Every structure is written in structure tokens, then in C-alpha cells.
Amino acid sequence: MIFHIETLMLVSVSLNEIYSALTGGPCVFITSRSADGVDDAMANAWNMLHGMAPAVVTASLMTDHTTTKNILATGVFGISVPGTSLQKKLLASGCCHGWEVGDKFVKCSLEKLEGEALPVPLVGGALAHLECRLTEPDLLARAGILVGEPVAARVDERYWENGLFTCEGRPESTMHSAGEFSFFTRGPVRGW
Numbered sequence: 419m420i421f422h423i424e425t426l427m428l429v430s431v432s433l434n435e436i437y438s439a440l441t442g443g444p445c446v447f448i449t450s451r452s453a454d455g456v457d458d459a460m461a462n463a464w465n466m467l468h469g470m471a472p473a474v475v476t477a478s479l480m481t482d483h484t485t486t487k488n489i490l491a492t493g494v495f496g497i498s499v500p501g502t503s504l505q506k507k508l509l510a511s512g513c514c515h516g517w518e519v520g521d522k523f524v525k526c527s528l529e530k531l532e533g534e535a536l537p538v539p540l541v542g543g544a545l546a547h548l549e550c551r552l553t554e555p556d557l558l559a560r561a562g563i564l565v566g567e568p569v570a571a572r573v574d575e576r577y578w579e580n581g582l583f584t585c586e587g588r589p590e591s592t593m594h595s596a597g598e599f600s601f602f603t604r605g606p607v608r609g610w
């Protein structure tokens with residue numbers, strides 16, 4: 419079954435090392451579950467780290483998004499970092515609201531992977547997954563600034579090398595916003 423294959427390919431990663439999956443700001447799915455159990459996923463381009471070891475994550479969210487309401491209600495969320503094979507599904511998740519369509523995983527045909535540590539859905543087939551606790555609820559409610567502490571992280575083992583996330587020489591790359599309607603992919607990287 420595809421679900422089991424995906425699960426087997428994921429390795430748990432230290433919270434002191436997972437920052438490398440978000441360095442450079444890839445477009446991600448931010449995932450959440452409503453208080454009454456409806457799952458949601460949205461595309462997010464405006465995100466960054468502001469802590470490294472352990473990682474602390476930040477993202478900009480419009481306050482009217484279903485995602486924002488879900489995270490304020492439950493205090494937890496997920497981040498799944500997609501590769502290029504999920505581009506269409508990432509865009510689809512960013513073009514409709516949970517309050518309009520219900521379960522976004524069903525609407526956008528996203529494979530659902532359950533969180534290991536927290537009750538959050540994650541997007542199966544993505545290259546990395548973080549399960550996070552909301553740390554600044556007032557900031558999110560007032561200004562749409564999401565701050566979270568990861569409590570668990572998993573990475574597709576093919577994209578993990580010597581304690582770092584990498585797409586170098588791999589079939590897929592992360593996607594990074596290059597303006598309103600375009601991405602650039604991670605491309606070749608070079609050492610300092």
C-alpha cells in the first residue's frame with residue numbers, strides 16, 4: 419500500500435537539525451485540523467526560521483484563513499515541505515478555503531499522513547514534515563504572525579545526508595516563490 423511505503427521512507431530527525439529543510443524559505447503546506455475534526459492544508463510562501471537548534475518557525479498567515487482559525491482553536495499545526503511532484507496540489511490547496519470546500523485533503527486529493535506526536539494531518543509524499551505547537555497565539559490572532567516550536571520532524575530518507583536536508587542530485591527539488599505566479603527550484607548549491 420502506498421501509505422506504508424511513504425511511512426517506511428521517512429526518518430525521524432533531530433529538532434536541532436530540521437532547520438535545514440526550511441532554510442531558504444521553500445513554499446510549504448501548512449496543515450491543521452478544526453476543533454470538530456475537519457482537516458485543512460494551505461500553500462504558504464512567506465515563511466522563515468527564527469531559531470536553529472532547536473528550530474523555531476515563523477509564517478505569515480491572513481487572519482481570515484481557515485488555517486488561522488484552526489490553529490488558534492487547537493494550538494497545533496503541521497508543515498509539509500513538498501517537492502516538485504506536488505506542485506499542482508500545492509497550488510490547488512492555495513486556491514480555495516477550508517470554510518468553502520470542507521476537508522481540503524479530500525478536495526485537493528492530498529494523501530493524508532497522521533502526525534506522530536501531535537493530532538495534525540500532514541501531506542503524504544512531501545519531502546519533510548514538522549509537527550509544531552503554537553507559541554504566540556496573541557500574535558497570530560492580532561497580526562497573522564504564526565510562531566511555532568516543532569516537537570517532531572521527519573524527512574524522506576533519500577533527501578537526508580550527513581544531518582542535512584538536501585535536494586542535490588535528487589529527482590525532486592523544493593519550490594521557492596519568485597513572485598506571484600512563479601517558483602524557482604533549489605538548483606545546484608555551492609559551499610561557502
Ligand SMILES: Cc1cc2nc3c(=O)[nH]c(=O)nc-3n(C[C@H](O)[C@H](O)[C@H](O)COP(=O)(O)O)c2cc1C
Pocket residue numbers: 445458459460461462463464465478479480482483484485486508509511512513514515516517522
Ligand atoms: C503558492 C502560494 C503561496 C501562498 N502563500 C501564502 C502565504 O504565505 N500566506 C498566506 O496567508 N496565504 C498564502 N497563500 C494563499 C493561501 O494558501 C490561500 O488563501 C488558501 O486558500 C487558504 O486556505 P484556508 O482558508 O483553507 O486556510 C498562498 C497561495 C499560493 C498559491
